[in-house]
Amino acid sequence: MNQITEILDSLEAGDVAAGQQLLPLVYDELRKLAAAKLNQERPDHTLQATALVHEAWMRITDDREDSDRRWNSRGHFFGAAAEAMRRILIDHARAAKAEKRGGGRQPIELETWNHPAAHQPEKLLELNEALDRLEKQDAVKAELVKLRFFAGLTVAEAAAALDISTATAERYWAYARAWLHAEIS
Template structure:
């Protein structure tokens, strides 16, 4: 844990080597987060957990200074970057399918069913992303709690420490966020 703190301090000072070392140290946790981000994916997404972690690493290297305060905050930030990558990939693929050029022949087989199922997965990814954006407009902390708990897998205590609130506040925030997301995704 001490190594993570030292590396975060170095990353905040703009040392790009520190970001690389953070990714090495936290690689198993980052892969778990990436796996959670891709759990509803279809094979057309062209991303796997390794590719998603690598792309997140490249995007984080592009930042001048990493502002994460602690391990939980860094993992939550990495989860946010991964979510952005998945959403960008889905949007690009949907745009490519809608854009010009011949679409080829349509066959009547299970491939068409699989493609429709894949589009539903893409639509769900975008719906969750849009719901989290709406929630962020209401209360940014609720989104952070969702990211840290659901996508990163931090405990309520770890989330509370990272956000500087009590565990009871985290529990209430989690319930509010779940209720909002449930209603938003069910069309309520």
């Protein structure tokens, strides 16, 4: 994964060709993360992992062209990808909730997953609003939730992406889950 950091550094130095090298290196990992996230979504979800990765890629590369933001590290890049995937899934949940798509109707669930957002877009929207409030209080804990929940990273992977210890990430994860649960309840 050092190669990704080197390419990101080359991009920051203005090497346009480095951008063409980045996508093939991160595509498989992003697709695995997207597939893992979509496996946690409701069974009738119409968004595919490939589409989620492509949309996230378009958003993070389009955002970079319109701003002075930089990817400082591999973790920063995957954080941007996790945020893009989060926003895409939130937009998708809002669309599913829209009245013209039957958002006012309650689906009959034949099987349940232990996370309420899996089958109910309104729960995902509540989580998003609570996550926005957490971000105002503690951006690192909110970023950890995004990496864990939306990008599907493990605690160790998220800790590395945030450049914090695994023990700290575990404490932050426990706190953030409890805080979000209290906010949503």
